[in-house]
Amino acid sequence: MSQKTVSPKTTSPTTTSPARTGSVVEFAGVVKRFGTHLALSEFALTLHAGELVALLGPSGSGKTTALRVLAGLESTDGGRILINGDDVSGVPTSRRDMGMVFQSYSLFPHLSAGENVEFGLRMRRVPAAERRSRAAEALDLVGLDTHYDRFAHQLSGGQQQRVALARALVTRPRVLLLDEPLSALDAKVRVSLREQIRRIQTELGITTLFVTHDQDEALAVADRVAVMQGGRIEQVGTPEELYTRPATPFIADFVGLSNRLPGLVRHGFAEVHGVTLPLVDPSQPDGPVRVFVRPEDLTLGTIDDQPGTGLPGTVLLSSFLGSLRRTSVRLDVGGTVVLQHDVRLHPTVGESVLVRFSGAPVPVEAHIPVEAQTPS
Amino acid sequence: MSGDIRVAHAPNRLTRGLILGVVGLVFAVPILAMVEFTLRRGLEGGYDLHRWTDLFQGGLTGEYKPVLVALGNSVGLAIGTVAIILLLLVPTMLLVHIRFPQLRRVLEILCILPISIPAIVLVVGLAPVFSVVAQLVGSGVWTLAFAYGITVLPFAYRAIQSNLDGVDVRTLSEAARTLGAGWGSVLLRVLVPNLRRGILAGAFIAVAVVLGEFTIASLLNRVNLQTALVVVSKNDPYTAVILSLIALSVAFLLLLAIGRLGTVRRPRAQTARTPVSAASPTSTPTPTGARP
Numbered sequence: 001m002s003q004k005t006v007s008p009k010t011t012s013p014t015t016t017s018p019a020r021t022g023s024v025v026e027f028a029g030v031v032k033r034f035g036t037h038l039a040l041s042e043f044a045l046t047l048h049a050g051e052l053v054a055l056l057g058p059s060g061s062g063k064t065t066a067l068r069v070l071a072g073l074e075s076t077d078g079g080r081i082l083i084n085g086d087d088v089s090g091v092p093t094s095r096r097d098m099g100m101v102f103q104s105y106s107l108f109p110h111l112s113a114g115e116n117v118e119f120g121l122r123m124r125r126v127p128a129a130e131r132r133s134r135a136a137e138a139l140d141l142v143g144l145d146t147h148y149d150r151f152a153h154q155l156s157g158g159q160q161q162r163v164a165l166a167r168a169l170v171t172r173p174r175v176l177l178l179d180e181p182l183s184a185l186d187a188k189v190r191v192s193l194r195e196q197i198r199r200i201q202t203e204l205g206i207t208t209l210f211v212t213h214d215q216d217e218a219l220a221v222a223d224r225v226a227v228m229q230g231g232r233i234e235q236v237g238t239p240e241e242l243y244t245r246p247a248t249p250f251i252a253d254f255v256g257l258s259n260r261l262p263g264l265v266r267h268g269f270a271e272v273h274g275v276t277l278p279l280v281d282p283s284q285p286d287g288p289v290r291v292f293v294r295p296e297d298l299t300l301g302t303i304d305d306q307p308g309t310g311l312p313g314t315v316l317l318s319s320f321l322g323s324l325r326r327t328s329v330r331l332d333v334g335g336t337v338v339l340q341h342d343v344r345l346h347p348t349v350g351e352s353v354l355v356r357f358s359g360a361p362v363p364v365e366a367h368i369p370v371e372a373q374t375p376s
Numbered sequence: 377m378s379g380d381i382r383v384a385h386a387p388n389r390l391t392r393g394l395i396l397g398v399v400g401l402v403f404a405v406p407i408l409a410m411v412e413f414t415l416r417r418g419l420e421g422g423y424d425l426h427r428w429t430d431l432f433q434g435g436l437t438g439e440y441k442p443v444l445v446a447l448g449n450s451v452g453l454a455i456g457t458v459a460i461i462l463l464l465l466v467p468t469m470l471l472v473h474i475r476f477p478q479l480r481r482v483l484e485i486l487c488i489l490p491i492s493i494p495a496i497v498l499v500v501g502l503a504p505v506f507s508v509v510a511q512l513v514g515s516g517v518w519t520l521a522f523a524y525g526i527t528v529l530p531f532a533y534r535a536i537q538s539n540l541d542g543v544d545v546r547t548l549s550e551a552a553r554t555l556g557a558g559w560g561s562v563l564l565r566v567l568v569p570n571l572r573r574g575i576l577a578g579a580f581i582a583v584a585v586v587l588g589e590f591t592i593a594s595l596l597n598r599v600n601l602q603t604a605l606v607v608v609s610k611n612d613p614y615t616a617v618i619l620s621l622i623a624l625s626v627a628f629l630l631l632l633a634i635g636r637l638g639t640v641r642r643p644r645a646q647t648a649r650t651p652v653s654a655a656s657p658t659s660t661p662t663p664t665g666a667r668p
Contacts, residue, residue, distance in 0.1 A: 073550055093553040104544055106551040110569040119565075120555035164551075171556065 022050030022207040023084050023174040025070065031078030032065055032231075039065040041231040043079070047175075050205040052198065053236075054218035057228035058254070066228070067177050067211045072096045083174055094123075099168030099206075103180040105160045107152040113139065113163045114148035120171040138166035141200060158189040165197065169204065176201065176208040182217065194221050215255050219243065227251050245280050249365035252292035259298070259337045263291040263364065270364055273311050273333050278361045289364040293357065298339035300327065300347060301354040310356035313337075315347045329355055407624065414618045427614045443619050446604030447626065449517045453600060454586040456521030458579045461532045464525070466575055469536055470567060473545055487533035490526050495591035498527070506596055517598045527592070528585045532578035539574025580631050587627045 025047040032040035039062045047053050055063040068074040070081060072093035080087045088096055099120075107116050117135040126134070139145045142162040152160055161181050168176060178197070182190045198221045201208050212218050218225045219239040226236040227250075235247040246252035253260075263272040268282040270291050277291070301310055313329040316336065325343045330336050337355060347353060387395070415423040431440065465487075472479045490498070502523055509519050545567060552566045568575065590602035601623055609616030 071550075071554055073553070092558075093550075094556050094558050096554075097556075098554050100551070100554040102547050102551060104547050106544070106547045108548060108551070108566055108570070109543070110572075119552070119557075123556035123561060167551075167555065177554075 022048075022205050024049050024082075025175055025207055025209070026082040027066065027070070027079070028082060029079035030066070030069060030076050030081060032062075032069055032074060033077050038231050040069065040076075043232060045226055045233060045236065047207050047209060050207055051223045052201050052208040052210060052221060054210045054212055054222035054225045055228055056212060056215060056218040056225050056255070059213060061228040062231040063211045063213075063228045064179060065231075067179055067209055070175070070209060071098050071100055071177055097171070097174045098177055099171065099173035099175070100177040100179065101161065101164045101168050101181040103183055105152065105157065105164070105184070107155075107160055107163055107167075109152050111151075112148065113144065113150050113152075113155065116152075116163055117167045117170050120167065124171065134170055135166075138170040139163070141169065142166045142196070156189075157185050158193055161185065161193065162196070165200070169200070169206070174207070176206045178208065178210040180212055183212070183214070190217070197221065219255070225255075227254060229254075245361065246292070246363045247280075249290065249292060249363060252363045257295050257338065258292040259295065259339075261291045261293060261335060261337070262367070263289050265289050265364060270362055272357070273331070275311070275357050277357055277359065280361045280363045284364055285366075288367055290367040292363050292365070293337070294360070295326065295338045295340040297358045297360045297362075298337060299356045299358060300329075300339060300341050300345060301356055310354040313353060313355055315349050315351045315353055317349065318347050329353060331355065407621070410617050410621055414614055414621070416614075428618060431615060431618055440608060440615060440619070442599070443601070443604045443608060446599050446601045447623060449599055450587050450601035450623075451626070452518055453521050453524060453589075454583045456518055457524040457528055457582045457586050460521060460525035461528065461578055461582050462575070465529065465532055465578070466536060466568075466571075467563070469533070469540065470545065470563065473540055474549055484533070484537070487529045489530075491530040495527070496595070498523070499592055499595040502592070503596065517600070520593060520596065520598050520600070523592050523596075524582075524586050524589060527589070528578075528582040531581040531585060535577035535581060536571065536574040539571050539577075543570050545571075583631060584627065587623065 027043050027045045030040050030043040031038070032043075041062075043062070043066055045053070045066070055066060057063045065074060069076055072088070072091060076089050079089075081089050083096075107113070108119065111119065114132070114135050117138050118131045121131040121134060136145060136148060139148060142165055144159060144162055144166065147155065147159065147163070150159075152163075155163065161184075164181070181197070182193055185193065194217055197210075210218070210222060219242070222239060224236055225239055225242050227234045227242065229250055235242060235251050237245075242251060242255050246255060252258050261272050263270045263277075265271075265279065265284050265286050265288075267286070268279060268284070270277045270279055270284075270289060272291050272293075277293075311331050311333060313331040316328040316330050318325060318327040320343065323343070324340050325345065326338060326340050327347055328336055328338050339355065386392075412423075414427055415425065417424050417426070469483065472483050506515075506519065506523075509515075509522065513519060548566050548570065549562045552562045557565065587601060589600065590606070593600040594603050594606075605616050605619055605623070608619060
């Protein structure tokens with residue numbers, strides 16, 4: 001793509017910088033209220049140039065609001081939004097120079113795919129010939145160059161979202177905003193399209209904010225994942241950090257599958273049914289806690305080998321998941337754990353087994369056990 | 377979304393033909409009866425064209441000239457009423473739909489209200505209002521457009537609302553705005569083209585209502601087509617029927633013209649529609665056929 005065209009309607013000088021370098025986006029203490037509901041509470045997040053950050057969280061956590069505030073589709077009640085250092089809080093959506101893909105299909109039904117892609121260029125008064133060639137180029141980028149004349153109703157859901165992506169990218173915006181773009185698609189298309197999005201994003205080096213409630217999606221495509229709850233960010237980190245060293249029990253619970261076991265913290269270590277495990281946060285004060293253990297951090301042994309090195313239990317259920325097997329075991333000490341293991345290991349229901357801990361650091365949550373509490 | 381607007385299960389050929397036939401018959405019989413009536417020679421029986429030729433050989437410029445004037449009035453009123461729908465109702469509905477959704481019920485009730493008020497009651501309320509209007513802008517017949525703008529509200533509202541419900545107006549306008557469109561462009565380039573069917577239907581109905589309106593014009597002592605026809609029919613029922621037929625054709629042509637207006641700009645590649653645009657002399661500025 002040539003770098004020469006700059007939108008004449010955009011007043012900000014930062015658009016002259018080529019898209020390839022990417023823009024820096026900063027939310028600084030952004031507050032947003034809907035009536036009495038606080039949707040964003042002192043929301044702070046920085047997106048580095050060319051980075052893909054996923055905003056992950058349950059519904060109502062404020063992730064879509066954060067994205068809409070950045071797009072200018074919602075006003076802010078406080079704080080600043082900076083793009084390359086310029087406060088854009090007061091700039092109307094049409095001049096923020098953002099590309100956005102929506103959750104619901106948003107192609108203009110009265111225009112063909114090509115004309116949809118041309119729309120943003122038309123708004124920027126790009127001459128017809130250049131418009132057409134750039135639109136064709138953008139459609140080529142998403143692999144739909146032969147669909148220029150198709151209308152939205154003649155395209156599949158996945159194709160519509162790809163056209164929407166081309167439409168968002170053709171103007172070479174400063175930031176790409178993806179608002180759960182894959183959630184309306186079926187599983188297979190979703191995976192292939194998210195890979196395509198990631199490939200294109202890396203290729204163009206465009207700073208991208210990707211909102212999703214699907215943790216697999218977030219972990220798979222993002223450079224960094226920001227987990228949101230209650231209008232603020234709980235933790236920001238690489239997918240690996242988030243998964244292996246969750247800062248809070250909420251994240252341990254929300255990102256990936258976790259077993260919750262009763263335990264006791266003593267001298268910077270957690271004790272679970274007599275087994276001592278390292279803590280993610282060794283400064284955790286002593287006392288009763290709930291311990292979060294990943295299914296892959298548990299291993300399965302037969303009852304005969306080395307008794308005393310694990311927790312004995314009985315197999316409740318074992319399901320084949322293709323590349324791995326997931327087994328539920330009821331522990332003799334009480335409670336049920338889920339563990340993941342090699343498919344070649346084939347426990348039968350009712351079999352007595354030994355559950356061992358891999359010794360990976362565990363996150364914990366202070367917890368006072370209550371009498372007659374149901375095991376989680 | 378476009379998928380939602382289209383009919384999922386089209387009726388088969390036979391059902392379609394049957395429905396069209398029955399509906400066509402309902403419309404055709406009275407019109408044919410009117411034509412037959414105007415062709416009658418007199419009490420002795422037989423048919424000829426003398427009433428038509430009489431009318432066109434001087435009748436319209438002499439004795440029946442007021443009808444022609446009245447027709448002009450009605451067409452002007454129709455245009456004025458459609459303008460009110462397009463310039464006032466459509467933007468208001470869009471504004472409420474996009475920005476103030478909590479006002480939707482209020483707007484709906486306001487717009488549907490006129491249908492529950494008999495025209496005669498409406499006039500009682502309108503009479504003092506129109507005396508003020510007359511003082512302000514004169515008592516020209518065009519001022520009736522304000523009243524007609526109210527009487528056509530329920531029909532126009534329904535037509536536009538049903539289209540509005542089928543289009544994700546919010547997302548489309550947000551998408552357009554992120555692409556750099558200001559509100560004007562959002563309205564004219566995105567929303568109006570996608571609501572064209574509802575807006576046109578609303579305009580059609582407005583025209584039809586205005587051309588057939590009698591009560592309000594009569595009671596406010598304004599001359600429109602229907603009041604003029606009533607005057608004529610008292611003297612000469614044959615001529616009144618001929619004039620009614622002409623009025624019907626004018627209305628028909630007008631609707632056809634409006635319908636044409638909507639399809640000329642962009643021939644749509646929709647299977648559910650058979651656009652008239654094939655015969656359109658003006659081509660679209662950007663031919664969609666060419667691929668770069």
